Amino acid sequence: MSKKRVPQVENAQRVKEIIHRLKKAYPEATKTALNFSNPLELLVATILSAQCTDERVNMVTAELFKKYRTAEDYARVPLAELERDIKPTGFYHNKARSIQAAARKLVEEFGGRVPQSMEELLTLPGVARKTANVVLGNAFGIASGIVVDTHVLRLSQRLGLTQHTDRDKVEQDLMAIIPKREWITFPHRLIEHGRRICKARKPLCPECVLADLCPSWKEFYPTMTFTSPSAK
Numbered sequence: 001m002s003k004k005r006v007p008q009v010e011n012a013q014r015v016k017e018i019i020h021r022l023k024k025a026y027p028e029a030t031k032t033a034l035n036f037s038n039p040l041e042l043l044v045a046t047i048l049s050a051q052c053t054d055e056r057v058n059m060v061t062a063e064l065f066k067k068y069r070t071a072e073d074y075a076r077v078p079l080a081e082l083e084r085d086i087k088p089t090g091f092y093h094n095k096a097r098s099i100q101a102a103a104r105k106l107v108e109e110f111g112g113r114v115p116q117s118m119e120e121l122l123t124l125p126g127v128a129r130k131t132a133n134v135v136l137g138n139a140f141g142i143a144s145g146i147v148v149d150t151h152v153l154r155l156s157q158r159l160g161l162t163q164h165t166d167r168d169k170v171e172q173d174l175m176a177i178i179p180k181r182e183w184i185t186f187p188h189r190l191i192e193h194g195r196r197i198c199k200a201r202k203p204l205c206p207e208c209v210l211a212d213l214c215p216s217w218k219e220f221y222p223t224m225t226f227t228s229p230s231a232k
């Protein structure tokens with residue numbers, strides 16, 4: 001990663017201001033875009049969302065959740081049938097195996113229910129910290145960590161909130177500087193900003209409410225100057 005220029009505002013103050021401006025810009029972005037009506041559905045939808053858009057997952061789960069109501073349903077179905085049912089989300093062999101293995105563990109060790117702790121969720125096959133954080137934060141309102149998906153990873157690096165590329169280390173960096181009360185909503189707002197403005201290939205820095213707080217805009221727009229944006 002290229003060297004970042006020193007932020008113009010002290011880091012703690014800068015982080016506070018980033019949170020404030022994202023809240024103002026995306027007041028509605030407080031939860032996952034995945035559709036679900038219970039923790040099991042969210043667990044399945046999150047596993048399906050790997051390498052797939054939320055829109056496509058929602059299209060698939062609209063039918064899937066009518067057919068599979070309980071962990072037992074996923075545990076008992078022939079694997080090939082589950083694969084067919086989730087095929088449009090891609091990587092369906094692995095995803096079907098993960099869902100079925102997780103469902104069997106839920107049935108055998110958790111009474112068919114999704115557990116409510118990071119430690120227990122991480123024992124489920126196919127569940128890493130990102131999935132566990134999505135489920136805990138969105139289905140139970142429990143802040144055990146911060147969701148680090150591809151947008152959160154990219155924006156955290158661009159904003160100089162971390163120098164790491166490993167997602168678990170990025171999460172640790174974010175947990176150290178983001179107040180715990182913001183752990184659930186902060187990634188959703190960052191994701192929204194990543195989708196609309198701080199895009200992967202060409203971020204729209206001239207339209208960004210964080211430009212004067214961001215050490216990276218100069219890499220993308222070397223000839224431009226940004227002014228304070230309190231006015232934005």
Ligand code: SF4
Binds near residue numbers: 159197205209211214
């Ligand atoms: S200024 Fe540019 S690089 Fe920085 S957060 Fe905004 S869009 Fe992303």
